[in-house]
Amino acid sequence: xxxxxxxxxxxxxxxxxxxxxxxxxxxxxxxxxxxxxxxxxxxxxxxxxxxxxxxxxxxxxxxxxxxxxxxxxxxxxxxxxxxxxxxxxxxxxxxxxxxxxxxxxxxxxxxxxxxxxxxxxxxxxxxxxxxxxxxxxxxxxxxxxxxxxxxxxxxxxxxxxxxxxxxxxxxxxxxxxxxxxxxxxxxxxxxxxxxxxxxxxxxxxxxxxxxxxxxxxxxxxxxxxxxxxxxxxxxxxxxxxxxxxxxxxxxxxxxxxxxxxxxxxxxxxxxxxxxx
Amino acid sequence: xxxxxxxxxxxxxxxxxxxxxxxxxxxxxxxxxxxxxxxxxxxxxxxxxxxxxxxxxxxxxxxxxxxxxxxxxxxxxxxxxxxxxxxxxxxxxxxxxxxxxxxxxxxxxxxxxxxxxxxxxxxxxxxxxxxxxxxxxxxxxxxxxxxxxxxxxxxxxxxxxxxxxxxxxxxxxxxxxxxxxxxxxxxxxxxxxxxxxxxxxxxxxxxxxxxxxxxxxxxxxxxxxxxxxxxxxxxxxxxxxxxxxxxxxxxxxxxxxx
Numbered sequence: 001x002x003x004x005x006x007x008x009x010x011x012x013x014x015x016x017x018x019x020x021x022x023x024x025x026x027x028x029x030x031x032x033x034x035x036x037x038x039x040x041x042x043x044x045x046x047x048x049x050x051x052x053x054x055x056x057x058x059x060x061x062x063x064x065x066x067x068x069x070x071x072x073x074x075x076x077x078x079x080x081x082x083x084x085x086x087x088x089x090x091x092x093x094x095x096x097x098x099x100x101x102x103x104x105x106x107x108x109x110x111x112x113x114x115x116x117x118x119x120x121x122x123x124x125x126x127x128x129x130x131x132x133x134x135x136x137x138x139x140x141x142x143x144x145x146x147x148x149x150x151x152x153x154x155x156x157x158x159x160x161x162x163x164x165x166x167x168x169x170x171x172x173x174x175x176x177x178x179x180x181x182x183x184x185x186x187x188x189x190x191x192x193x194x195x196x197x198x199x200x201x202x203x204x205x206x207x208x209x210x211x212x213x214x215x216x217x218x219x220x221x222x223x224x225x226x227x228x229x230x231x232x233x234x235x236x237x238x239x240x241x242x243x244x245x246x247x248x249x250x251x252x253x254x255x256x257x258x259x260x261x262x263x264x265x266x267x268x269x270x271x272x273x274x275x276x
Numbered sequence: 277x278x279x280x281x282x283x284x285x286x287x288x289x290x291x292x293x294x295x296x297x298x299x300x301x302x303x304x305x306x307x308x309x310x311x312x313x314x315x316x317x318x319x320x321x322x323x324x325x326x327x328x329x330x331x332x333x334x335x336x337x338x339x340x341x342x343x344x345x346x347x348x349x350x351x352x353x354x355x356x357x358x359x360x361x362x363x364x365x366x367x368x369x370x371x372x373x374x375x376x377x378x379x380x381x382x383x384x385x386x387x388x389x390x391x392x393x394x395x396x397x398x399x400x401x402x403x404x405x406x407x408x409x410x411x412x413x414x415x416x417x418x419x420x421x422x423x424x425x426x427x428x429x430x431x432x433x434x435x436x437x438x439x440x441x442x443x444x445x446x447x448x449x450x451x452x453x454x455x456x457x458x459x460x461x462x463x464x465x466x467x468x469x470x471x472x473x474x475x476x477x478x479x480x481x482x483x484x485x486x487x488x489x490x491x492x493x494x495x496x497x498x499x500x501x502x503x504x505x506x507x508x509x510x511x512x513x514x515x516x517x518x519x520x521x522x523x524x525x526x527x528x529x530x531x532x533x534x
Contacts, residue, residue, distance in 0.1 A: 172422075
């Protein structure tokens with residue numbers, strides 16, 4: 001089912017432009033807001049098809065890091081190469097073309113509030129990718145089926161639960177058959193009960209050929225599904241490791257404290273000394 | 277005592293004038309509204325996609341037409357701007373054409389009609405631009421980011437995401453501006469445009485039936501305004517409630533840690 005849905009034939013009709021290989025490479029990338037430097041000297045290479053989890057405390061710059069990839073934030077220093085090509089200078093149509101190859105899933109879902117679940121998916125197909133109405137609808141129905149929401153096609157976002165909205169948002173991000181998909185804390189705004197259904201969808205997507213970068217607080221997801229874990233704090237990458245080694249023997253002192261607090265919040269020694 | 281002679285207004289030449297004036301008012305309002313809509317769309321796109329220069333141009337346009345009297349603007353278009361057009365163009369507009377008369381015998385290819393429609397449209401667009409911008413600000417910024425991340429152009433973003441929702445939020449003020457346009461068309465009598473107000477005043481100087489003539493004119497404006505207002509608030513866009521934004525998103529709060 002998966003391979004049929006993400007097959008290249010449908011996508012090629014929709015979008016002739018494809019990345020030759022869906023790699024992402026940060027080269028000394030940095031981001032500042034005025035004098036406040038939120039990311040510095042980021043060097044990271046993500047291979048095509050790889051699943052990378054980005055972990056770190058709140059305010060560490062994780063979200064900014066992935067928002068730089070499709071230029072929802074503009075880079076201040078360095079460059080980001082996608083498909084081995086620098087992207088910093090891309091503007092206008094070239095930037096739109098690149099963005100259409102990269103799916104993005106937001107913490108707050110950001111579904112188009114005036115459109116039904118189905119229309120949320122078809123809109124980009126008909127306007128950006130120039131697909132016919134019938135083709136777009138068929139593709140959208142297949143995607144809704146894929147995320148288990150066949151019945152909800154005609155529901156509006158306000159009529160859906162958080163978990164359902166996020167699954168529609170994932171289906172929408174997949175509409176253009178992107179080769180890279182970015183998740184910005186996709187489960188942080190969800191009720192605990194609905195987190196599972198979203199993680200299930202993400203798990204099925206992982207290792208299907210698409211490059212996945214996931215900013216998350218879900219340690220179980222990072223441990224079980226990610227190929228590599230990137231730990232970041234204070235705007236710097238402190239550790240890049242396999243989940244196996246990161247979760248059992250983190251090298252960096254800050255990573256050890258972070259894991260302590262996250263995995264065992266009730267028994268953290270320095271709770272009282274934490275700077276609030 | 278006060279006595280009314282309605283026959284002096286509702287028959288013969290005065291009736292002809294009133295009908296002709298009323299149809300002219302309807303036509304110039306309709307064309308003015310369409311033109312105002314087009315100008316508004318164009319300037320909203322310029323504000324969204326035109327960078328600093330584009331935003332500056334829009335701000336200048338809005339400031340110019342909101343802060344000067346409409347009558348002065350109409351006089352400017354008619355007496356100054358019109359004469360800046362190439363002579364050949366003006367001649368060809370004034371020359372008789374087969375298509376220059378609208379149903380109801382309203383002559384639209386005339387300097388008076390064109391300057392009135394354009395002047396009313398430019399004036400109204402200045403207000404519509406700001407009101408619809410305010411409506412579009414109520415659309416969560418996350419939806420804009422979602423559209424950008426999907427590769428939407430500014431045009432598609434405006435057309436498919438911002439306008440449909442912004443118009444719903446701003447619809448009541450928009451209706452108010454369109455009604456204003458219809459009523460303000462009376463000021464075009466100041467440039468000799470033979471719409472309803474102009475014709476009513478003509479009756480007054482023709483047979484001194486001022487009270488009756490202005491009463492008929494007032495009733496026609498009132499009825500038109502009521503019918504138009506009713507129609508505009510019955511449109512699908514007016515009956516839609518603004519879509520509730522995603523239940524967890526909170527307006528005004530930053531959506532992302534940076």
